[in-house]
Amino acid sequence: MPLPVHDTIPVQNNIPERKWQEVITPHNSLFTLNIKEIWSYRDLLLILMRRDIVAIYKQTILGPLWFVLQPLLTTITFVIVFARAARLSTMGLPPILFYLSGLVLWTYFSECIIRTSTFLKDSSPILSKVYFPRLIVPLSLILTNLVKFSIQLGLFFVIYLYYLFVQKTPVAPNGYALLLPVLILLVALLGLGSGMIISSLTTRYKDLAHLTTFGVQLLMFTSPVIFPLSSFGKGVYGLVIRANPMTGIIEAFRYAFLGKGELNWPLLGYDTLFIGVLLLVGILVFNSIEKSFVDSI
Amino acid sequence: MKEDILKVEGLSKMYKLGDINTGTLSHDLNRWWSRMRRKEDPYQKLAATNDRSAKSDNSYVWSLKDINFSVARGEVFGIVGKNGAGKSTLLKLLSKITKPTEGTISIDGRIGSLLEVGTGFHPDLSGRENIFLNGAILGMRKHEIKKRFDEIVDFSGIERYIDTPVKRYSSGMFVRLAFAVAAHLEPEILIIDEVLAVGDAEFQQKCLGKMREVSQQQGRTVFFVSHNMVAVRHLCTRALLLEQGRTSVIGSVDKVLEAYQIDQKDNENGIRNKVPDNGRGHFLSWQLEGQTPSDPHTCYSREDFFILFRFCALDTIAKCELNFRISSQDGTNILFVNSSDFFGGQFHLNPGEYQFRVRMNLPVSRGKYDLDAGLFASTWIDNWRPTTKLSVLDTFEGHGRDNSVALLNVITEFSIDHL
Numbered sequence: 001m002p003l004p005v006h007d008t009i010p011v012q013n014n015i016p017e018r019k020w021q022e023v024i025t026p027h028n029s030l031f032t033l034n035i036k037e038i039w040s041y042r043d044l045l046l047i048l049m050r051r052d053i054v055a056i057y058k059q060t061i062l063g064p065l066w067f068v069l070q071p072l073l074t075t076i077t078f079v080i081v082f083a084r085a086a087r088l089s090t091m092g093l094p095p096i097l098f099y100l101s102g103l104v105l106w107t108y109f110s111e112c113i114i115r116t117s118t119f120l121k122d123s124s125p126i127l128s129k130v131y132f133p134r135l136i137v138p139l140s141l142i143l144t145n146l147v148k149f150s151i152q153l154g155l156f157f158v159i160y161l162y163y164l165f166v167q168k169t170p171v172a173p174n175g176y177a178l179l180l181p182v183l184i185l186l187v188a189l190l191g192l193g194s195g196m197i198i199s200s201l202t203t204r205y206k207d208l209a210h211l212t213t214f215g216v217q218l219l220m221f222t223s224p225v226i227f228p229l230s231s232f233g234k235g236v237y238g239l240v241i242r243a244n245p246m247t248g249i250i251e252a253f254r255y256a257f258l259g260k261g262e263l264n265w266p267l268l269g270y271d272t273l274f275i276g277v278l279l280l281v282g283i284l285v286f287n288s289i290e291k292s293f294v295d296s297i
Numbered sequence: 298m299k300e301d302i303l304k305v306e307g308l309s310k311m312y313k314l315g316d317i318n319t320g321t322l323s324h325d326l327n328r329w330w331s332r333m334r335r336k337e338d339p340y341q342k343l344a345a346t347n348d349r350s351a352k353s354d355n356s357y358v359w360s361l362k363d364i365n366f367s368v369a370r371g372e373v374f375g376i377v378g379k380n381g382a383g384k385s386t387l388l389k390l391l392s393k394i395t396k397p398t399e400g401t402i403s404i405d406g407r408i409g410s411l412l413e414v415g416t417g418f419h420p421d422l423s424g425r426e427n428i429f430l431n432g433a434i435l436g437m438r439k440h441e442i443k444k445r446f447d448e449i450v451d452f453s454g455i456e457r458y459i460d461t462p463v464k465r466y467s468s469g470m471f472v473r474l475a476f477a478v479a480a481h482l483e484p485e486i487l488i489i490d491e492v493l494a495v496g497d498a499e500f501q502q503k504c505l506g507k508m509r510e511v512s513q514q515q516g517r518t519v520f521f522v523s524h525n526m527v528a529v530r531h532l533c534t535r536a537l538l539l540e541q542g543r544t545s546v547i548g549s550v551d552k553v554l555e556a557y558q559i560d561q562k563d564n565e566n567g568i569r570n571k572v573p574d575n576g577r578g579h580f581l582s583w584q585l586e587g588q589t590p591s592d593p594h595t596c597y598s599r600e601d602f603f604i605l606f607r608f609c610a611l612d613t614i615a616k617c618e619l620n621f622r623i624s625s626q627d628g629t630n631i632l633f634v635n636s637s638d639f640f641g642g643q644f645h646l647n648p649g650e651y652q653f654r655v656r657m658n659l660p661v662s663r664g665k666y667d668l669d670a671g672l673f674a675s676t677w678i679d680n681w682r683p684t685t686k687l688s689v690l691d692t693f694e695g696h697g698r699d700n701s702v703a704l705l706n707v708i709t710e711f712s713i714d715h716l
């Protein structure tokens with residue numbers, strides 16, 4: 001007996017799979033960065049930044065003046081110790097400008113890394129009670145520090161303009177000054193990447209936190225903050241200094257505004273690559289602990 | 298049948314007990330090695346059930362094990378259980394604070410949680426600033442908060458202090474503000490854990506009303522965790538009872554609240570173990586009949602039931618009377634009745650087995666009560682203190698508090714007349 005035609009249509013006995021907006025599973029997605037989710041929390045980012053900045057105003061007598069005093073006093077110390085007493089080369093530049101240009105960038109980097117390296121522990125009271133994209137916290141720290149950095153950069157420019165127009169020092173900026181936003185972005189990403197790695201590891205292995213503060217201090221001596229890159233040859237120490245991703249950035253900054261230093265494209269390329277890889281590793285490590293760190297802090 | 302908004306399948310969470318940060322590097326490496334060889338986590342096999350009192354040989358424990366349930370849109374779902382049963386762990390998993398060890402949670406909507414009072418409040422900021430901060434932490438956009446700002450302040454009832462730093466707030470004001478922010482959130486699913494424990498009666502009432510409004514009128518789903526059974530009874534449609542990290546009962550609130558009150562470990566059967574061998578007769582067992590709970594020694598407060606005593610007469614016993622006493626755990630007599638009082642209820646027994654039936658009800662608070670039964674025929678024929686206790690459950694319908702210290706549990710109705 002021939003089958004009726006409609007019997008050839010397959011019977012749909014399996015209910016279509018339900019589409020859920022979100023499924024929580026024990027597995028971490030290691031390589032994804034939920035930009036969309038972070039974007040939906042952008043107001044929290046702004047409020048956290050505002051909170052941190054306001055807190056600085058409210059709690060101290062001098063308030064944001066500290067932002068200026070800190071690099072200024074350090075620079076004066078450097079001038080006395082390294083330029084006057086030890087007679088180290090500043091490439092013929094006014095020592096204040098030389099040290100301040102390096103210090104401003106270095107301070108931003110070290111603040112970023114030190115603050116983000118402990119954020120999981122510092123913010124655990126909130127993080128263990130309520131969910132929001134955890135990356136919001138380090139991002140807010142880096143942006144808050146950017147405000148601080150801008151004030152310090154302002155200080156640098158005030159002194160810079162004084163030398164330029166009053167002292168008539170030949171330190172005119174050149175076209176590479178346009179690279180400044182890129183350099184700042186690189187420093188911020190470097191701080192974010194390393195901060196993410198360290199903070200992820202400190203939730204499990206606590207003593208790393210001590211190492212960070214100390215390590216960043218030591219790291220400064222492998223950067224051209226105190227000595228110009230040109231005072232080292234191609235030897236081992238020169239390589240160590242070049243391996244520091246901040247080296248190319250600081251040198252490029254000095255070259256763009258002070259006309260002395262090295263605008264070393266391969267070195268900048270290396271820095272960018274280094275920072276890119278670091279950031280990727282940071283995201284990887286961070287993703288792997290993001291959903292379970294609450295259990296171990 | 299409404300559509301499910303959240304579905305939990307095979308959800309489990311394992312924790313390590315004791316000091317988490319020592320020796321984990323070796324455990325981590327061990328775990329990593331077995332994962333590389335596609336083997337099971339060596340520490341998961343060791344994990345014990347979540348029992349606070351039991352001493353465990355290993356340091357891993359299942360805080361939650363194999364939880365399955367789904368919740369429909371607009372439902373108020375209660376989660377009850379003793380301390381340490383895994384309620385908070387479940388909420389932490391639902392709100393994405395930590396991830397499950399096994400299983401999945403499928404969600405269709407945003408989740409906002411109010412796990413602890415004033416989460417994310419910054420003590421130095423004013424109430425106004427904190428509303429924005431807290432709202433943003435809970436996932437709201439600034440314009441959403443702005444739109445609802447007046448409503449939030451109005452609900453919290455702390456308008457005068459809105460520009461004062463919250464560190465100067467009383468704990469009550471703190472809760473008011475925190476609940477107000479969370480209750481005015483947009484998320485489709487709201488998680489509320491023990492907020493009603495703080496705050497005065499008036500505000501509690503307001504919160505309960507708001508939660509009902511949120512679920513019934515706005516069609517949003519609420520997870521409600523509380524030790525206040527009266528609140529659970531009045532708010533929730535369905536509930537989950539957790540016991541040592543496992544699902545004990547899931548279903549209607551009545552069913553869950555009944556199970557919550559019954560001590561599962563108690564498996565007494567009402568039968569007398571040691572009967573006196575000399576004498577003219579003795580009691581054999583007791584049980585209830587016609588009561589709502591399935592357990593034959595448990596009844597609800599105020600409901601009508603029969604209490605049955607079985608008696609074995611070895612001799613002819615003429616003109617005997619049955620009496621029994623119900624007393625609370627501290628020894629206070631609740632009831633003492635004798636069959637011969639007023640009505641002259643005297644019985645004539647021939648050798649054989651008999652069953653006495655007593656119709657009664659007990660409008661007393663929930664708890665366990667001791668029974669005493671005796672048969673008297675000019676002298677005592679038998680006196681029996683059963684080891685099985687009579688359990689009385691609460692329907693949580695009255696005004697009385699759950700942790701009531703009062704003896705009676707009666708439905709009260711309040712009204713007022715202006716004279």
